[in-house]
Amino acid sequence: MNPGMTLLSMERVTGGYGDADILHEVDLKVEKGEIVVVVGPNGAGKSTAMKAVFGLVRVRRGHIWFDGSPVAGWTPDRIVRRGVCYVPQVDNVFRDMTVHENLEMGAFIRRGDLSAAFDKVYGLFPDLVSKRREAAGRLSGGQRQMVAMGRALMLDPKLLLLDEPTAGLSPKYMERIFEIVRDVRAAGVSILLVEQHAKQALAFADRGYVLAAGRNRRDGTGGALLADPEIARLFLGG
Amino acid sequence: MTLLDFVNFHVVPGLVLGSIYALGAIGVTLVFGVMRFAHLAHGDLATLGAFVALGVVRFAGVGPWQALPVAMLVAAAVAIGADRLFYEHLRKRPLILTVIASLGVALMLRSLVQVGFGVDPQSYVRGLVRPDVFFGIRVREREVLTVLTAFGLVAALGAFLAYTRWGKAMRAMSDNPDLARLSGVDTRVVTALTWGVVGALAAAAGFFLGLNTELRSMMGWQMLLPMFAAAILGGVGRVEGALLGGLVVGLVEETSVIFLPAQYKSATAFVILLAMLAVRPTGLLRGKVL
Numbered sequence: 001m002n003p004g005m006t007l008l009s010m011e012r013v014t015g016g017y018g019d020a021d022i023l024h025e026v027d028l029k030v031e032k033g034e035i036v037v038v039v040g041p042n043g044a045g046k047s048t049a050m051k052a053v054f055g056l057v058r059v060r061r062g063h064i065w066f067d068g069s070p071v072a073g074w075t076p077d078r079i080v081r082r083g084v085c086y087v088p089q090v091d092n093v094f095r096d097m098t099v100h101e102n103l104e105m106g107a108f109i110r111r112g113d114l115s116a117a118f119d120k121v122y123g124l125f126p127d128l129v130s131k132r133r134e135a136a137g138r139l140s141g142g143q144r145q146m147v148a149m150g151r152a153l154m155l156d157p158k159l160l161l162l163d164e165p166t167a168g169l170s171p172k173y174m175e176r177i178f179e180i181v182r183d184v185r186a187a188g189v190s191i192l193l194v195e196q197h198a199k200q201a202l203a204f205a206d207r208g209y210v211l212a213a214g215r216n217r218r219d220g221t222g223g224a225l226l227a228d229p230e231i232a233r234l235f236l237g238g
Numbered sequence: 239m240t241l242l243d244f245v246n247f248h249v250v251p252g253l254v255l256g257s258i259y260a261l262g263a264i265g266v267t268l269v270f271g272v273m274r275f276a277h278l279a280h281g282d283l284a285t286l287g288a289f290v291a292l293g294v295v296r297f298a299g300v301g302p303w304q305a306l307p308v309a310m311l312v313a314a315a316v317a318i319g320a321d322r323l324f325y326e327h328l329r330k331r332p333l334i335l336t337v338i339a340s341l342g343v344a345l346m347l348r349s350l351v352q353v354g355f356g357v358d359p360q361s362y363v364r365g366l367v368r369p370d371v372f373f374g375i376r377v378r379e380r381e382v383l384t385v386l387t388a389f390g391l392v393a394a395l396g397a398f399l400a401y402t403r404w405g406k407a408m409r410a411m412s413d414n415p416d417l418a419r420l421s422g423v424d425t426r427v428v429t430a431l432t433w434g435v436v437g438a439l440a441a442a443a444g445f446f447l448g449l450n451t452e453l454r455s456m457m458g459w460q461m462l463l464p465m466f467a468a469a470i471l472g473g474v475g476r477v478e479g480a481l482l483g484g485l486v487v488g489l490v491e492e493t494s495v496i497f498l499p500a501q502y503k504s505a506t507a508f509v510i511l512l513a514m515l516a517v518r519p520t521g522l523l524r525g526k527v528l
C-alpha cells in the first residue's frame with residue numbers, strides 16, 4: 001500500500017508496564033481515513049497497545065510511527081501537538097469541571113479563539129449543549145462518554161484513539177456512539193477503536209485486528225473477520 | 239454577657255483568627271488537591287513569611303503593609319524551591335515519604351527563622367493600638383484590613399481558578415492528573431504554580447497572625463492543627479470550603495473560652511478535626527480528593 005497513506009504504524013512492538021512484557025511483537029496500522037477496530041478478550045493488551053502509542057507504556061523493542069515520525073518515547077503533549085488524541089477506557093473526563101471546561105481542556109495547547117472548535121463539537125454532540133454548565137461527573141455514562149470524545153476532538157486530531165467508548169452503555173447509546181464515530185470519520189478523522197461489542201463494530205470497520213495474550217491473532221477487513229468461523233467461535237461469542 | 243460584649247470579645251477576634259486560618263487552610267487544601275499529600279511544613283512556611291516581612295520592616299524601614307508583598311514573593315520562591323529540592327525526587331515513591339520530608343522542611347525553616355531572629359517574641363510595630371468604636375463595636379484598623387485582605391486574596395484565587403487558562407489547568411490536574419497530561423498540560427508548570435500560590439498565601443497567613451498578635455518562631459507550627467482542621471472541615475480540595483472551615487474554626491476557638499478555660503482554646507480545633515473525621519470525613523462541602 002502507498003506508504004504516504006499510512007498514518008499510524010506499530011511494528012513488532014514489545015513492551016509493558018514493569019519488567020514483564022504485556023505486548024509481544026504487535027503489528028498494527030491505521031491508514032488515512034480508516035476506522036480500524038481492535039477486538040480481543042479481556043486482558044489481551046488492547047488498552048496497552050493504545051497506551052503504547054501515547055508513550056504511557058515502556059516500549060522495549062519495535063517501532064511506532066505516526067505520520068512519518070518515530071513517536072516512541074515522546075511525551076503525551078508532543079504527541080497531542082502532532083495530531084493524535086486519546087480517550088482512555090476509564091477516568092476519561094474531569095469530573096469536577098463543567099462539560100464546557102472539559103472541552104476547553106481538550107484544546108489546552110491551542111491559544112486563541114476556540115469558538116469554531118466548540119461549534120463543531122457541540123454540533124457532533126447536541127445532547128451536550130444543554131449540559132454545558134454541569135459538572136461532567138454528574139452526567140449519565142453515555143453523556144460522559146460524549147464529553148470524553150468531545151474533549152479529544154477539540155484539537156481537530158488526525159487520529160482519534162477510542163478505548164471501549166460503549167462499555168456499560170445501553171444498546172441505544174451504543175448505536176448513538178457508533179453513529180458519531182462514523183460522523184467523525186466522515187469529517188476527516190481516522191479512528192482506532194477498541195471494542196467489546198466486536199460484531200457491531202467490525203460491521204462498520206474498514207479493517208480489524210484480533211489481539212489475544214498480547215499478540216496479533218488475526219487481521220483483515222471487518223467483513224472478513226466477521227465471516228471467519230474460528231474468529232467467530234473464539235472471540236465473537238458463536 | 240451582653241450581645242455587644244459577645245461581638246467584641248468573641249466574634250471580632252474569631253473573624254480575624256478565622257480569616258488567618260482560612261488563608262492557611264487554602265494552602266493545605268491546594269497541596270492536598272494537586273500534590274495529594276499533607277504538607278507539614280505549611281505552618282513554618284507561614285512563620286518564614288511573617289519573619290521575612292519583619293526583616294523587610296527592620297532593614298528597609300518601611301511599614302509592615304509594604305513588606306507583605308515581598309514576604310509573599312519570598313515564601314512563594316521558598317515553597318517552589320523546597321519542592322524542587324526535597325519533594326520532587328520522591329514523586330514516584332509512596333506519599334508518606336513526601337509527608338515526612340515536609341516535616342524535615344518544617345524543622346529547617348523554623349531553624350532558619352530562629353537563627354536569623356532569635357526565639358523571643360517580636361512585633362512589627364511598637365506600642366498599643368487603640369481600637370475604633372463603631373456603634374459600640376470595637377475594632378482596630380488592622381483587624382478590618384486583615385479580614386478584607388484575606389477575603390480579597392481568596393476571591394482573587396477563586397477568580398484565577400475559575401477563569402484563567404492556568405487556573406483551569408490547576409483544577410484539571412487536581413481532578414484527573416493523567417487526563418491533564420494527555421490534554422497536553424505541562425504538569426511541572428502546574429506544580430510550580432501551585433507551590434507559588436501556596437507559599438504566598440502561607441506568608442500572608444503568618445503576616446496577619448504576627449500583625450494581630452506577635453511574631454514567635456513557633457507561631458506557624460502551632461497554627462498547623464487549626465489549618466488542617468479547617469481544610470478538612472471545608473472538604474479537602476475545595477477553596478471555598480477552606481474559607482468556610484477557617485472561619486468556623488476561628489469563631490469556635492474564640493467562643494470556646496466562654497465555656498472552657500482559655501488554655502484549652504487550641505484544643506477545640508483538635509476536637510473539630512476528630513469529630514469531622516468521625517462523622518463526615520468528606521467535609522461540609524464534600525471534598526474532592528477524600
Ligand SMILES: Nc1ncnc2c1ncn2[C@@H]1O[C@H](COP(=O)(O)OP(=O)(O)OP(=O)(O)O)[C@@H](O)[C@H]1O
Pocket residue numbers: 017018022040041042043044045046047048049089
Ligand atoms: N497499569 C498497569 N500496570 C501493570 N499491569 C497492567 C496495567 N494495566 C494493565 N495491566 C495488565 O496488562 C494486561 C493487559 O491489560 P489491558 O488493559 O491492555 O487489556 P485489555 O485488552 O484492554 O482488557 P479489557 O478488555 O479488560 O480492557 C493485563 O494482564 C493487565 O493486568
Ligand SMILES: [Mg+2]
Pocket residue numbers: 046047048089163
Ligand atoms: Mg482495555
